[in-house]
Amino acid sequence: MSRSSMEIERKLLRLLHGHKTRTRLTQIHAHLLRHNLHQSNQVLSHFVSVCGSLNKTEYAAKIFNQTHNPSILLFNSMIKACSLNGPFREKSINLFVSMKVRGICPDEYTFAPLLKACCGLCEVQVGEFVHGEVIRGGFERFGSIRIGVVELYTSFGEMEGASKVFGEMGQRDVVVWNLMIRGFCKRGDVDRGLGLFREMSERSVVTWNSMISYLARSGRDGEALRLFREMRDQGVELDEATVVTVLPVCARLGAVDMGQWIHSFVESSRLFRVVVSVGNALVDFYCKCGISETASKVFNEMHNKSVVSWNAMISGLAFNGKGELGVDLFEQMMSEGVSPNDATLVGVLACCAHAGLVEKARELFGSMNGRHHIEPKLEHYGCMVDVLGRSGHVREAYDLVRSMTISPNAALWGALLSSCHTHGDVELAERSVKELINLEPWNSGNYVLLSNIYAEEGRWDDVEKVRELMRQKSVTKSPGQSAIG
Secondary structure, rough: HHHHHHHHHHHHHHHHOOOOOOHHHHHHHHHHHHHOOOOOHHHHHHHHHHHHHHOHHHHHHHHOOOOOOOOHHHHHHHHHHHHHOHHHHHHHHHHHHHHHHOOOOOOHHHHHHHHHHOOOOHHHHHHHHHHHHHHHHHHHHHHHHHHHHHHHHHHHHOOOHHHHHHHOOOOOOHHHHHHHHHHHHHOHHHHHHHHHHHHOOOOOOOHHHHHHHHHHHOOOOOHHHHHHHHHHHHOOOOOOHHHHHHHHHHHHHOHHHHHHHHHHHHHHHHHHHOHHHHHHHHHHHHOOOOHHHHHHHHHHOOOOHHHHHHHHHHHHHHHOOOHHHHHHHHHHHHHHOOOOHHHHHHHHHHHHHOOOHHHHHHHHHOOOOOOOOOOOOOHHHHHHHHHHOOOOOOOHHHHHHHHHOOOOOHHHHHHHHHHHHHOHHHHHHHHHHHHHHOOOOOOOHHHHHHHHHHHOOOOHHHHHHHHHHHHOOOOOOOOOOOOOO
């Protein structure tokens, strides 16, 4: 290659890796054609890599397909570009097969992105094929490839295969430990994951956060909080994920002191004070602990707010029985130009229920489709049934349920039944219970409710019919339990 050609190539590579590449790709491609570099594997591998990082995989594929003699370097770049873009992951496998057909041998840089692509595919057989190629080529000795194989098997929940590869690894970094822990925990074997966590000599903050999260998601909040205390006592620096994971645990356990300690930690760090998710978690924590004044203070001091922030505060006010304040906050949200979503409307309708604001609820529910472009879901109907039922508009609630374009569930009929009992509407209570029996024929409580309704009316023949129906369906009444014994 002449000196001038080398200079042109260096200039094009500088342009490729510059900060304005996204808008200059076609210009750079034109330069490649003009200077006869459109068949240079060296330059094209850089071009394809940049396309992949910019999510321009389709463009990269067109360039690649016009190359007469792609090298292993270019194949590897194209495989990696495809592995980064979901719809093109399958093409990574096709490229690998095409490479083999051309007689081009893979190297250690081929398999890491190829394995990554396999993780996003739904066919474990494809992954096993690639692992077989790794073994046949003798590439298991490379650490990045072994980690890729472990990630492959853990992503499919094939923990036996992952454990075998993991056991054969001489040196294991924190990444592969995290993969194994995640694999077992996602499969529901949290104890095995926790056992591996305890075996680790060094843990990253990601490891701690993940283990705390897996315990919490498995309903083991007490253990999750103890692990967080251990993390703190060992001097591990908390990050955003730690705070967002632990605060809901504190709320569920009523661990107000620990939640307040986390709040103090957040206040002492300028970084955390501007992170929206941390502010949202604090608002949610204080609301669920019944300290809505502090939640409002945190909310008002947030530098940036997302729709989730508004939702957390509105729902929190409903949770604390401060419905009117919640509705006022919703109006403020609207005036500030923040578009509500499904959860916003659930929250503000719940506020209406707690505050007895029937007309406001009717207005909001009626405006969902038109003004907010939100199709009412079961949760919204449930809130409206609650609003109407609490205020004694039981017939209107029943008509609303009957007019639904989606099938009402047991929770909805249960809410209507509760209102019927409260306001003494026996006829609608009977209809509601019958709907519940159709939805949950196995639930003895529904039959007992219907039997009790008939008994209160002195309709003993109907009581006997309910008992006969239970016998026919082999439904047994759950034994009564005393709160004392």
